[in-house]
Amino acid sequence: MNLHREMERKLVAALALALVAVADGVALHTPAPRRAVHRAPRVQNCAADDAAAPTTRRSLLLGVAASTALVGLPRGASASLSAELAERQAALVDAQGEEAIAGALSRLTELVREYEGLPSDQAREALVNLMRKKRSALSGGPEWAGAAEEEYNRLMRATDPWRVTELKPIAQTSIFLLGPVYIATLAVQQLVPALFNGAYAIGAAVLLGPLLFQILTG
Numbered sequence: 001m002n003l004h005r006e007m008e009r010k011l012v013a014a015l016a017l018a019l020v021a022v023a024d025g026v027a028l029h030t031p032a033p034r035r036a037v038h039r040a041p042r043v044q045n046c047a048a049d050d051a052a053a054p055t056t057r058r059s060l061l062l063g064v065a066a067s068t069a070l071v072g073l074p075r076g077a078s079a080s081l082s083a084e085l086a087e088r089q090a091a092l093v094d095a096q097g098e099e100a101i102a103g104a105l106s107r108l109t110e111l112v113r114e115y116e117g118l119p120s121d122q123a124r125e126a127l128v129n130l131m132r133k134k135r136s137a138l139s140g141g142p143e144w145a146g147a148a149e150e151e152y153n154r155l156m157r158a159t160d161p162w163r164v165t166e167l168k169p170i171a172q173t174s175i176f177l178l179g180p181v182y183i184a185t186l187a188v189q190q191l192v193p194a195l196f197n198g199a200y201a202i203g204a205a206v207l208l209g210p211l212l213f214q215i216l217t218g
Contacts, residue, residue, distance in 0.1 A: 078119045084111055085123065089130055098143050101134070105151035112158045128165040131155060166218050170210045181206055 088111055091105040107128070119122045136151055138144035156163070181203045188199035 056206075073144070081111070081115050081119060082123070085118070089127065092130065092134060094145070098145050098148050101138070101143060102147040102151045105148065105155050109151065109155040109158050112155070118159065124160055125165045128156070128160050131159075131165075161218065163215070166214055167211060170214055174207045174211060177207060 001146075080153065084120045085108075088104065088108050092101070092108065095101045095104040112118060131152060136142065138148075160166075185196070185199050189196045
Protein backbone atom coordinates (compact mmCIF):
# COMPACT_ATOMS: atom_id res chain seq x y z
CA MET A 1 0.00 0.00 0.00
CA ASN A 2 2.86 2.41 0.78
CA LEU A 3 4.35 1.67 -2.64
CA HIS A 4 1.03 2.43 -4.28
CA ARG A 5 0.71 5.74 -2.44
CA GLU A 6 4.26 6.70 -3.40
CA MET A 7 3.56 5.98 -7.07
CA GLU A 8 0.35 7.97 -6.81
CA ARG A 9 2.23 10.98 -5.41
CA LYS A 10 4.83 10.69 -8.18
CA LEU A 11 2.10 10.65 -10.83
CA VAL A 12 0.47 13.80 -9.47
CA ALA A 13 3.84 15.55 -9.14
CA ALA A 14 4.90 14.63 -12.69
CA LEU A 15 1.61 15.85 -14.15
CA ALA A 16 1.79 19.09 -12.19
CA LEU A 17 5.34 19.79 -13.36
CA ALA A 18 4.50 19.09 -17.00
CA LEU A 19 1.39 21.27 -16.98
CA VAL A 20 3.11 24.09 -15.08
CA ALA A 21 5.94 24.03 -17.64
CA VAL A 22 3.47 24.49 -20.48
CA ALA A 23 1.61 27.16 -18.50
CA ASP A 24 4.90 29.01 -17.99
CA GLY A 25 5.50 28.88 -21.72
CA VAL A 26 2.06 30.38 -22.31
CA ALA A 27 2.75 33.05 -19.67
CA LEU A 28 5.86 34.16 -21.57
CA HIS A 29 3.60 35.23 -24.45
CA THR A 30 0.81 36.70 -22.34
CA PRO A 31 0.97 40.44 -21.59
CA ALA A 32 0.66 41.46 -17.95
CA PRO A 33 -2.65 43.08 -16.95
CA ARG A 34 -2.67 46.82 -16.50
CA ARG A 35 -3.28 48.21 -13.06
CA ALA A 36 -5.90 50.88 -12.53
CA VAL A 37 -4.48 54.23 -11.51
CA HIS A 38 -6.46 56.20 -8.91
CA ARG A 39 -5.83 59.91 -9.28
CA ALA A 40 -6.30 62.37 -6.45
CA PRO A 41 -8.87 65.14 -6.96
CA ARG A 42 -7.48 68.07 -8.94
CA VAL A 43 -6.70 71.16 -6.88
CA GLN A 44 -7.57 74.40 -8.63
CA ASN A 45 -4.26 76.18 -8.51
CA CYS A 46 -3.30 77.89 -11.73
CA ALA A 47 0.17 78.85 -10.56
CA ALA A 48 0.98 75.30 -9.54
CA ASP A 49 -0.38 74.03 -12.87
CA ASP A 50 1.82 76.42 -14.84
CA ALA A 51 4.90 75.40 -12.84
CA ALA A 52 4.16 71.70 -13.27
CA ALA A 53 3.46 71.92 -17.02
CA PRO A 54 7.08 71.53 -18.22
CA THR A 55 7.61 68.60 -15.87
CA THR A 56 4.39 66.99 -17.06
CA ARG A 57 5.35 67.39 -20.70
CA ARG A 58 8.83 66.00 -20.04
CA SER A 59 7.38 62.99 -18.18
CA LEU A 60 5.01 62.36 -21.06
CA LEU A 61 7.84 62.46 -23.59
CA LEU A 62 9.96 60.14 -21.46
CA GLY A 63 7.05 57.74 -21.16
CA VAL A 64 6.52 57.68 -24.92
CA ALA A 65 10.23 57.13 -25.50
CA ALA A 66 10.33 54.28 -22.99
CA SER A 67 7.30 52.66 -24.58
CA THR A 68 8.90 52.90 -28.01
CA ALA A 69 12.09 51.33 -26.70
CA LEU A 70 10.16 48.48 -25.10
CA VAL A 71 8.36 47.72 -28.32
CA GLY A 72 11.76 47.26 -29.93
CA LEU A 73 10.72 47.79 -33.52
CA PRO A 74 13.75 49.04 -35.50
CA ARG A 75 11.51 50.87 -37.97
CA GLY A 76 9.22 52.14 -35.26
CA ALA A 77 5.98 50.99 -36.90
CA SER A 78 4.07 47.80 -36.15
CA ALA A 79 1.87 48.60 -39.15
CA SER A 80 4.91 48.19 -41.36
CA LEU A 81 5.62 44.83 -39.75
CA SER A 82 2.03 43.69 -40.28
CA ALA A 83 2.15 44.65 -43.96
CA GLU A 84 5.47 42.92 -44.57
CA LEU A 85 4.35 39.87 -42.60
CA ALA A 86 1.19 39.53 -44.66
CA GLU A 87 3.18 39.85 -47.87
CA ARG A 88 5.72 37.21 -46.89
CA GLN A 89 3.04 34.85 -45.59
CA ALA A 90 1.30 35.10 -48.96
CA ALA A 91 4.63 34.31 -50.63
CA LEU A 92 4.92 31.16 -48.51
CA VAL A 93 1.41 30.06 -49.46
CA ASP A 94 2.17 30.52 -53.16
CA ALA A 95 5.69 29.04 -53.05
CA GLN A 96 6.18 25.91 -55.16
CA GLY A 97 9.31 23.78 -55.14
CA GLU A 98 11.81 23.21 -52.36
CA GLU A 99 14.00 26.19 -53.20
CA ALA A 100 11.10 28.64 -53.31
CA ILE A 101 9.60 27.28 -50.10
CA ALA A 102 12.92 27.41 -48.26
CA GLY A 103 13.42 30.98 -49.50
CA ALA A 104 9.97 32.06 -48.32
CA LEU A 105 10.58 30.54 -44.89
CA SER A 106 14.00 32.19 -44.69
CA ARG A 107 12.57 35.62 -45.49
CA LEU A 108 9.96 35.19 -42.76
CA THR A 109 12.71 34.27 -40.29
CA GLU A 110 14.66 37.41 -41.22
CA LEU A 111 11.56 39.55 -40.69
CA VAL A 112 10.73 38.05 -37.29
CA ARG A 113 14.31 38.46 -36.08
CA GLU A 114 14.56 41.99 -37.44
CA TYR A 115 11.56 43.05 -35.35
CA GLU A 116 12.59 40.81 -32.44
CA GLY A 117 9.35 38.88 -32.49
CA LEU A 118 5.76 39.40 -33.59
CA PRO A 119 3.47 42.14 -32.24
CA SER A 120 0.73 39.89 -30.84
CA ASP A 121 -0.20 36.34 -29.89
CA GLN A 122 -2.69 36.31 -32.75
CA ALA A 123 0.05 37.11 -35.28
CA ARG A 124 2.27 34.40 -33.85
CA GLU A 125 -0.49 31.79 -33.89
CA ALA A 126 -1.47 32.69 -37.45
CA LEU A 127 2.10 32.31 -38.69
CA VAL A 128 2.71 29.04 -36.83
CA ASN A 129 -0.55 27.57 -38.12
CA LEU A 130 0.33 28.61 -41.66
CA MET A 131 3.79 27.01 -41.36
CA ARG A 132 2.37 23.78 -40.01
CA LYS A 133 -0.31 23.64 -42.70
CA LYS A 134 2.31 24.07 -45.43
CA ARG A 135 4.52 21.43 -43.87
CA SER A 136 1.69 18.93 -43.42
CA ALA A 137 0.62 19.32 -47.05
CA LEU A 138 4.10 18.75 -48.48
CA SER A 139 5.94 16.66 -45.89
CA GLY A 140 7.34 13.46 -47.37
CA GLY A 141 7.31 14.80 -50.92
CA PRO A 142 10.11 16.18 -53.06
CA GLU A 143 9.13 19.79 -52.33
CA TRP A 144 9.74 19.37 -48.61
CA ALA A 145 13.24 17.99 -48.12
CA GLY A 146 16.27 18.98 -46.07
CA ALA A 147 16.45 22.69 -46.95
CA ALA A 148 12.75 23.37 -46.36
CA GLU A 149 12.75 21.45 -43.07
CA GLU A 150 15.84 23.30 -41.86
CA GLU A 151 14.31 26.70 -42.65
CA TYR A 152 11.04 25.62 -41.04
CA ASN A 153 12.85 24.80 -37.79
CA ARG A 154 14.76 28.10 -37.88
CA LEU A 155 11.53 30.04 -38.30
CA MET A 156 9.84 28.08 -35.53
CA ARG A 157 12.71 28.84 -33.12
CA ALA A 158 12.44 32.54 -33.95
CA THR A 159 8.63 32.71 -33.82
CA ASP A 160 7.57 30.31 -31.07
CA PRO A 161 10.63 28.78 -29.33
CA TRP A 162 8.50 27.32 -26.50
CA ARG A 163 6.03 25.91 -29.06
CA VAL A 164 3.14 27.35 -27.11
CA THR A 165 0.82 27.40 -30.12
CA GLU A 166 1.26 23.67 -30.68
CA LEU A 167 1.18 22.54 -27.06
CA LYS A 168 -1.48 24.84 -25.59
CA PRO A 169 -4.56 22.92 -26.85
CA ILE A 170 -3.06 19.58 -25.78
CA ALA A 171 -2.16 20.94 -22.34
CA GLN A 172 -5.69 22.27 -21.88
CA THR A 173 -7.09 18.83 -22.67
CA SER A 174 -4.67 17.21 -20.21
CA ILE A 175 -5.74 19.63 -17.48
CA PHE A 176 -9.39 18.79 -18.18
CA LEU A 177 -8.64 15.04 -17.95
CA LEU A 178 -6.45 15.26 -14.85
CA GLY A 179 -9.34 15.01 -12.38
CA PRO A 180 -11.14 12.04 -13.98
CA VAL A 181 -7.89 10.13 -14.53
CA TYR A 182 -6.81 10.72 -10.93
CA ILE A 183 -10.17 9.56 -9.57
CA ALA A 184 -10.14 6.47 -11.80
CA THR A 185 -6.60 5.58 -10.74
CA LEU A 186 -7.47 6.07 -7.08
CA ALA A 187 -10.54 3.84 -7.48
CA VAL A 188 -8.42 1.08 -8.98
CA GLN A 189 -5.96 1.40 -6.10
CA GLN A 190 -8.74 1.00 -3.54
CA LEU A 191 -10.86 -1.63 -5.29
CA VAL A 192 -8.37 -3.69 -7.29
CA PRO A 193 -4.87 -3.06 -5.89
CA ALA A 194 -3.33 -5.73 -8.10
CA LEU A 195 -4.15 -3.66 -11.19
CA PHE A 196 -2.88 -0.36 -9.82
CA ASN A 197 0.48 -0.46 -11.63
CA GLY A 198 -1.23 -0.89 -14.98
CA ALA A 199 -3.77 1.82 -14.20
CA TYR A 200 -0.94 4.15 -13.15
CA ALA A 201 0.87 3.61 -16.45
CA ILE A 202 -2.31 4.10 -18.49
CA GLY A 203 -3.17 7.30 -16.62
CA ALA A 204 0.31 8.74 -17.21
CA ALA A 205 0.10 7.82 -20.90
CA VAL A 206 -3.31 9.44 -21.31
CA LEU A 207 -2.20 12.71 -19.73
CA LEU A 208 1.43 13.03 -20.82
CA GLY A 209 1.51 10.91 -23.97
CA PRO A 210 -0.02 13.52 -26.33
CA LEU A 211 2.32 16.22 -25.03
CA LEU A 212 5.41 14.06 -25.43
CA PHE A 213 4.32 12.90 -28.87
CA GLN A 214 3.83 16.47 -30.08
CA ILE A 215 7.18 17.57 -28.65
CA LEU A 216 9.02 14.68 -30.34
CA THR A 217 7.26 14.73 -33.69
CA GLY A 218 6.06 18.31 -34.05
